[in-house]
Amino acid sequence: MASKEVASAQSSKVALRLAPLIAAWLVPGGGHFWLRRSGRGAILLASVGLMFVSGLVMRGRFFELAPSDIVETLGFLGDFCSGLFYLAAKFAGYAVPVSASPIADYGTKFLLVAGLLNVLCILDAYDIAVGNKD
């Protein structure tokens, strides 16, 4: 009986720590909003969101999942880390041909780095959730 209660408490602790991580991936700063750090969440949402939108405006391209190309696959993973921003853009049909334009190249980098910055946001949300930082 006692072991069941301990297991139940541990599983609810894991769920509580997973929830801000999933929120942080879905929405930049979402983990911070979940953990009631709204100011920081707003800054992260604005920064990562504006970076992503700037990438779209500059007509950057998304990387595609290509098992034979490690660079393309890593780029896809980076883009995917933007969460709902990426999913919404894909769902809306955003697609641009590969372009030699330098502005479009900047846009591609902006889209990628937005996802990578969101990884930092996820990790920060995790640290706050487990009590490593305030």
Place this chain on the structure above:
Amino acid sequence: MFSSHFTVAVLFALFTSAVFGVTSKNTDRERLHYGMWVFALFLLITLGAPWFMFFLRW
């Protein structure tokens, strides 16, 4: 708005330093100072590295 490399570089530095500042430090004051420091370093390197390479070729 995105017509020049410098504008794009400043925007990149601004967004990145904001995230670095918020996620790296523990107090609001430290976050602000660190974010500004990272932003300044981004600009310094963006402007300084090309000049360094310009004189290096001599």
